[in-house]
Amino acid sequence: MTDHDQIEAVARAAVLAGGAELRARYRDGDAEAEYGAHDVKAAADVAAESRMLPVVREAFPDHAVFAEEAGEFPGDGPYRWIVDPLDGTNDFAAGLPTFASSVAVLREGSPLVAALHQPATDETYVARSGEGVRYGGDRVTAADARAAAGVGSDVAGATVAVIVGRDVPRDPALAAEVDAIRGALDDRVKRVLDSWAPTVHSGLLARGRLQGLVQFHPDEEEQAVTELLATEAGAAVRREGDLYVAAADEATLDELWEALDEADR
Structure with a gap:
């Protein structure tokens, strides 16, 4: 069986490699991109992915990989890697620091490991099924979200x-x-x-800086990272079809879900 410690180490190495490329381009003011009405395709996406893919492929040549820019690489066995070289492309192109390189590893379709690195702020998160979330090497949870944000028990104070x-x-x-x-x-x-950088905001939920997160028809590149971070941080979660809600605690989740049930949708 593949060593899950090794998978975690490679995932972390991959996001750091992609992040190093993004950091250099961000500091140089790289804005080379194709701008559409709803999305941006930046040259930095391709460049960061070219740094990340060799890290994964050399370590696990038999694993399946989906890379946002390069597409699918077939493999054998239960593992599948999802590589997102630049989550938050719109923010990157606009000169905002809220972007990240991220990797998720699925085992038989279930998230096993997630890693993300925010190069502008030098922040790294690693989550592993059953092992919790580490931020900069320290274990973090969503349980103290209200205290961290300085809000009371009323959801009216939530972000x-x-x-x-x-x-x-x-x-x-x-x-x-x-x-x-x-x-x-x-x-x-x-x-x-x-959110134009889902993994960044998922990290904030995981360490108690946001009180809730709502996903609607999410993209595959971010979904596994977001949901593993929430689960391993001990967030309360609920799903109905393509709607997924994570919150700091059950009381907050109940209030958010009640609001969504009342929405005219």
Whole structure:
């Protein structure tokens, strides 16, 4: 059987390699990209992936890999790697520091390891099934989210991130549902964030800086990372179809879910 310690080490090495490329390009003001109405394809995506893929492929040549830019690499056995060289491309291209390189490893379809590195702020998260979440080497949880944010038990003081997949804005029906979700949350909580860097905001939830996170039709590149971070940080979670909610505790989750149930969607 493949050593899961080795998988975790390689995942971490891969995101650090991708992050080093992104950090250099970010500091140089690299804005080379193709800009569309709903998305951005940056040269930095391809460059970072070219640093990450060899780390994974050389260590585990028989594992299946999906890379956001290069596509699918078939493999044998139960493991599949998902490589996202630049989560938060829009933010990167705009000069904002909220972006990351991330990797998820699935075993028989279930998330086993997730790693992400935020090069602008030099922050690294590693999550492993059954082993919790480490931030900069220290174990973190979502349990102290309210204390960290300085809010009381009332969900009205919460900050919640909303994550949508790249195809949602292109579909009028799905876009209308998201508008209803945002409106319902905005009536209940202090602040609703539209996330253009899902793994970054997932990390904030995992270490108690956000009180809630809502995913709607998420992209595969971020979904496994986001959900493993939430679960291993001890967040309360609930799913209904393509709607997934994670919160600091069960009481917050219940209130967020109640708001979404009442949304006109």
